[in-house]
Amino acid sequence: MIRITVNGQERQVDVPEDMPLLWVLRDELNMTGTKFGCGIAQCGACTVHVDGAPTRACQTPVGSLAAGAKVTTIEGASGKVAEAVRAAWQKLDVVQCGYCQSGQIMSAIALVSSNTNPTDADIDAAMDGNVCRCATYVRIRAAIKDAAQSVRA
């Protein structure tokens, strides 16, 4: 049994240590908001926070999580920044197919949490690992700036 803390709840899973966190979340805990996109940390669809840091769950063996590490997924993202980011996404109708957006939002929350006035270059650096095949990038950029502004206000 492996113990992990997801969205503030302690969970026990009976899986091998090398099973990626992505599949633990999706297949064992039935938390399907975190998406499978590539499996090799090239698309960011599986982005979650581990102790607040954006992390690709598909390349994170569940056994590698430090004891007491706090995993936050799209279902559990909360607080001022998360609310501002979600509100901006909704206000600007960012989503198209929506499949990548859990990961985009988790990366954006991490960015705005550490930088409440990101430049275009900051956004490029923080978001280049999150692929959107619908190319909603124009609106993602605008939504991040909008969210950052609400957090600053």
Add this chain to the structure above:
Amino acid sequence: MLHHLLRQAALPVATDSTPTGVTGALRELAPSRRNFLKTAAATGALVVGARLPSPALAAGGAPAGIVGPADPRPHLFVIIAPDNTVTVLAKHLDKGQGIVTGLATIVAEELDADWAQMRGAFAPADSKLYGNHFFGIQGTGGSTAIANSWDELRMAGAAARAMLVATAAARWNVPVGEVTVAKGVVSHAASKRSVAFGELAQDAAKLPIPQNVALKAAKDYTLIGKPGLHRLDHISKTDGSAVFAMDIRRPGQVTAVLARSPRFGGTVKSVDDKAARAVSGVIDVLTLPVGVAVIAKNTWTAIKGREALKITWDDSKAETRGTDQMLADYRKLADQPGAVAANSGDVAKAFASAAKVVESEFVFPYLAHAPMEPLNATVALNADGGCTIWAGSQFQGVEQMVVAHVLGCKPEQVKIETQWAGGSFGRRATTNADYIAEAAIIAKAYGKAPVHLVWTREDDIQGGRYRPLFLHRIKAAVDANGAISAWQQRIVGQSFMAGTPFEKMMIKNGVDATSVEGASDMAYPVSNLAVDLHSPPSPVTTLWWRSVGHTHTAYAKEVMIDQLAKAAGKDPVAFRLALLKDHPRLANVLKLAADKAGWGQPLPKGKARGVAVHESFNTYVAHVAEVTVNDKGHVTVDRVVVAVDCGQVVNPDVVTAQMEGATGWGIGHALRGEITLTDGVVDQTNFDGFLPLRMSDMPKVEVHLVDSHERPTGAGEPGVPTSAPAVANAVFALTGKPVQTLPFSRGGMV
């Protein structure tokens, strides 16, 4: 593709004798209908449908040949529930293009609903009730959805409104003409009474559905064409609650992954599955005609099991060439005449007396669709010998027929629960049901539990159904006045219609319409035009890819036009406008984009603008791209201005989003996208090799919509064709070199 389909005589004809006009009522529902419809009945909802009489369509100016599906049952589209929600049944797949929002907007307008009460749900799979009027079966594609549903959903909305009004008038004992509806509230001003839709639904459902209803004039629209309506999926897709096929979890379900031949056309020779079966959690290994399926208790285990398989493949019928060799073979073919797609005047004679002649050879690589949600489907066998499928189903009609064949049941016994799809770009609409057929084959062979077949990203990138590799050779002549006196174009590339049920419809005299659309029917007047086509077969599987033939024909045409403009000493915009005087809608979007982009105004050194204009799917689009080429020759796209005329815009923000996305799609693939083969094996495996557009690549995009009340056309695809050639033409303006081989990365430009 759309206009080619429309030309076909093989479209179905309405044969039933039920009254035309709006009809249908909940009580007529067959007992087998989907649960929420039953629930709607139980709770006293008003359910309204519409049938499309072809005369009404003809009167509305629809292209000839569109008819309503031939089925006497009501075609249910609108459910008004006692809880005051209005649910629109979408017969089209929403894979991000926003069609659920668009269809709901059309209904809400005629119903005078409040946008906040609108909901969307995917209609059951039933080609007779929910067939695409352009295809004859249920399916989404060719940017047809809005054009397809425009009439029937306005009629359904108006009929429901009339029933609510009649119910309120009777309840209040006032004349129907004194009852008004606005924002989901039915009112009688004189007696100061009002009531919400939901309170009328149960009584309204008892009324007959009116057969003739008046539709609003465009000047009276309060929702259609207006800003401020949020997408219906804008919340569920930001909190993780939206359910995609990948998220389906049925009781007892198992996960399957399939090992397929690394070479297209290869088959299984022998399998050693001992190590795979030894992986803890692997339940079964099945050797099937489609490959070797590993069934496991979860996805990770299934993938690990597949890695442990030892398979020997029979490549005797497989493609063993690389793409370099294929291209060399295409060049040899291009030396010979092909099947004639267009032939007018006398090209040879015109070239003999031409003032200036320009020749170009264009190369377009194989391209994967790579939707963000990898292909997957869950299949549960049912006791009646049929099954239920949960998938981002795009061609429900094809899937029902193919899966019925797999299971030996009737197509109507194949139930499909359509889910939000994580992108498609054409990939989920296949002529043989493809991955859904695989899932059904595996579910049938396994037989014990619902099977969720998952493609990994590697399966997707290496799994074929690519935009075909294409070669274009063009020779064209221009005179000093800017007239194109001759244009000879030879196209070489695989046909993805050959060998499919659509072959008869789409291939005429050896010409696959999807290979030449946008070339053989180009808008520019050419007095001597010759376009021909070679369609060399290969086991490499190919498919339509967002905007289909226009992905390559528009690029070749528009980059060629800039070369001709230069040869004639003309400005690219002025050169085009002079040629397009008989094409006012194309000329209009071209002028609009050029004006908004500041065409002709000076730019700093190292920057230039490029332009392209094209019609596809009955929609007119122009792009102006502002591009930087640095001293290393690297290209950056800084700003893009798009103008689009898609007739009556239903949701301006959704159309704008489609133009933004299509611009990124076109440019991203032009910059770096390619699938190559070495000895028949795909070189790329994932997003580290098949390089997607990323945030830092994305230019600023400004979209301008033409204000029009023409019938609405499509928006999902038409933004793609002009995006890449506009960038190429900006590069041409800066470097003097036309970009003839894609992607740009091949020329060291990225």
